[in-house]
Amino acid sequence: MIEGRPPGLPAQWALAVIVAGWSAAPFVLPVIAGIVSLALLFVLSRQLGLSEWQSLSAAAILAACPIFIFESAQPMSDIFATMWTLAAIVCALASERRP
Numbered sequence: 001m002i003e004g005r006p007p008g009l010p011a012q013w014a015l016a017v018i019v020a021g022w023s024a025a026p027f028v029l030p031v032i033a034g035i036v037s038l039a040l041l042f043v044l045s046r047q048l049g050l051s052e053w054q055s056l057s058a059a060a061i062l063a064a065c066p067i068f069i070f071e072s073a074q075p076m077s078d079i080f081a082t083m084w085t086l087a088a089i090v091c092a093l094a095s096e097r098r099p
Helices: 008-020 025-047 052-064 066-073 078-097
Strands: none
Touching: 008 025, 008 078, 025 052, 025 066, 025 078, 052 066, 066 078
């Protein structure tokens, strides 16, 4: 590991390249992370007590955000940070109910 650089994103890219190859991975992985982020936001909204329609609206608002769309179309780390942050919050809330 190079000093000061976290290995998380390069490890995700390495796995994606093994599965999809260099020609597809940089374009497919951010889109998948964006879709997973929307699904996790829906789940998080439901965990926080919102109705299905409200949770769907929250995911739709995120999906319509120009910055989210841009980050989902580019091979950058921001969309992955969003996805993993939402996943951590969903898992933390789920662990309160079932240890």
